[in-house]
Amino acid sequence: MPKRTLDTIWWPFVQHGLSNSENDVTVIDSAHSDFFSVYRPQGDKNKSLLTPEFDGSASWWTQTVGHAHPSLTLAAARASGRYGHVMFPQATHLPALNLAERLVQDGPGKGWASRAFYSDNGSTGMEVAIKMALRAYCVRNNIGDDKKQLGVLGLNGSYHGDTIGAMDACAEGVYSCEWHDAKGFWFDPPSVGITNGQPAIDLPRGLSALAGEKVAQAPSLSWIYDVEPRLRSSLAETYRTYIQDQLKFLEIRGQKFGALVLEPLVMGAGGMIFVDPLFQRIMIDVVRSQGDGQLSGWKGLPVIFDEVFVGLHRIGMESTGPLLGVHPDISVNAKILTGGLVPLAITLASKSIFEAFWGDDKASALLHGHSYTAHAIGCEVANETMKIMQTLKSSQAWKDARAMWSQDESPKAAWSFWDPGFVYAVSQLPVVKTTMALGTLLVIRLQSDSEAGVSERLDDGVILMSCQVTRPCLHRLLLLPYGNVSPTLTILRTPPLALLLQLITELLARLHTS
Ligand SMILES: Cc1ncc(COP(=O)(O)O)c(C=O)c1O
Numbered sequence: 001m002p003k004r005t006l007d008t009i010w011w012p013f014v015q016h017g018l019s020n021s022e023n024d025v026t027v028i029d030s031a032h033s034d035f036f037s038v039y040r041p042q043g044d045k046n047k048s049l050l051t052p053e054f055d056g057s058a059s060w061w062t063q064t065v066g067h068a069h070p071s072l073t074l075a076a077a078r079a080s081g082r083y084g085h086v087m088f089p090q091a092t093h094l095p096a097l098n099l100a101e102r103l104v105q106d107g108p109g110k111g112w113a114s115r116a117f118y119s120d121n122g123s124t125g126m127e128v129a130i131k132m133a134l135r136a137y138c139v140r141n142n143i144g145d146d147k148k149q150l151g152v153l154g155l156n157g158s159y160h161g162d163t164i165g166a167m168d169a170c171a172e173g174v175y176s177c178e179w180h181d182a183k184g185f186w187f188d189p190p191s192v193g194i195t196n197g198q199p200a201i202d203l204p205r206g207l208s209a210l211a212g213e214k215v216a217q218a219p220s221l222s223w224i225y226d227v228e229p230r231l232r233s234s235l236a237e238t239y240r241t242y243i244q245d246q247l248k249f250l251e252i253r254g255q256k257f258g259a260l261v262l263e264p265l266v267m268g269a270g271g272m273i274f275v276d277p278l279f280q281r282i283m284i285d286v287v288r289s290q291g292d293g294q295l296s297g298w299k300g301l302p303v304i305f306d307e308v309f310v311g312l313h314r315i316g317m318e319s320t321g322p323l324l325g326v327h328p329d330i331s332v333n334a335k336i337l338t339g340g341l342v343p344l345a346i347t348l349a350s351k352s353i354f355e356a357f358w359g360d361d362k363a364s365a366l367l368h369g370h371s372y373t374a375h376a377i378g379c380e381v382a383n384e385t386m387k388i389m390q391t392l393k394s395s396q397a398w399k400d401a402r403a404m405w406s407q408d409e410s411p412k413a414a415w416s417f418w419d420p421g422f423v424y425a426v427s428q429l430p431v432v433k434t435t436m437a438l439g440t441l442l443v444i445r446l447q448s449d450s451e452a453g454v455s456e457r458l459d460d461g462v463i464l465m466s467c468q469v470t471r472p473c474l475h476r477l478l479l480l481p482y483g484n485v486s487p488t489l490t491i492l493r494t495p496p497l498a499l500l501l502q503l504i505t506e507l508l509a510r511l512h513t514s
Helices: 002-008 070-082 094-106 124-139 145-149 164-168 204-212 234-252 279-288 349-353 374-391 398-405 420-426 456-468 497-513
Strands: 028-032 037-040 050-054 115-120 149-153 183-189 191-196 200-202 215-217 256-262 303-306 330-333 345-348 433-436 439-446 485-489
Touching: 002 028, 002 256, 002 420, 028 420, 094 115, 094 374, 115 124, 115 234, 115 349, 124 164, 124 256, 124 330, 124 345, 124 349, 145 149, 145 256, 183 234, 191 303, 204 456, 234 279, 256 279, 279 303, 345 349, 374 398, 420 433
Parallel strands: 149 183, 149 256, 256 303, 303 330
Antiparallel strands: 028 037, 037 050, 115 345, 191 200, 191 433, 200 215, 330 345, 433 439, 439 485
């Protein structure tokens, strides 16, 4: 299989010039729970040919309740037997309707969304979101020929997928292609991390000059993620001034924007950057404060939350609006939505966004669709995933994890399945620069000579990281390399945490002694 693979397959995100030996091919026999079962003969006929390998990136952050979960598999079989795939325009079926109602009324859309639009994956969900936002902006502002000039506002390090429109909503970087045309402006974000046992906010150059400090120390992570009281702080004032001044400068330069697009709280693929939530909240407030207060619905610019990575409890909360204290006008979910079994995405929109497409001519409708839109099997699996999640939310395991991160009785937004003792202790190792944990996500950022982010030096970073993580460990840890960052996810069932901690401790010990 390795030889046939090297001869025929074109991998995603892989430089074949660097991965061209048969040892570079991981032959997955099957997968169960947190582990791949990998074909790896050990030269001893008494030993199994298969080795369990921890799925360190939760298969690109899709896995939710473990590989091969019986309830999800049965849900897929059920919908497959009843519908297979059926086309969706002017039609409905129970799996799609139930899921849309659940997400709009009692999910990430609660309190603001009125419509759910289906597509196939995170990238297409974002394409739809951008089309919705730009149309709403143009209709509201009577923009005609100038509409092609509209860009988006966002943050450096963001990633919204690999289709061309989703890429154009991001700054130039390694994920860009020849056709890429970075349409917008992206602020450098202040980021949260634990350095030497101390939570802190690292300010990028422009902001640190204004604030008079490079790093803002924080009493605790819960303090950082308690956004409302921080709105009155001097740092909030600095953020506000910085953002307002930049926007004025961009206006003078003639740049025009039709949406604010954010990956709330954590920018995943662009480098696992935990953005200071206060900065994102103030971006939204500033943009909305520039809007016309007389009109219903959104103000200033439509705000898109790309929750493809962070949404549906990946980072310990169903959606990020309640923590930020503001709702988006459009949001996107995928990945966890279907428990990691089949692809599906949903774009939620408020009433006023939907109304921008309302009319009596077909041309003004949202003319977007995919062959497998509202795939019945995907929707049924998603409904089953949401059901399991509902039970998990009140489970003892989740209560225990929350309790570990609470200094007092009150439930805290910033919590994780990872043991805080471990996360803080690892941050004090000499090889470690910062650690951070939220929900299932643990990021250990290693010391490196370069301050450059992954987007500027992916190749170096990958080499660096892959030679570190491929050293033999207890089980070979399969971490997805992203520069000097190791993104590691547990699945939401929080099973063998002790085992995972042991694996990572061992890995770090090896790095430390090498
Ligand atoms: C925040 C975010 N948005 C969009 C996408 C694209 O999703 P997909 O790979 O399903 O197209 C990703 C993928 O990692 C993502 O992390």
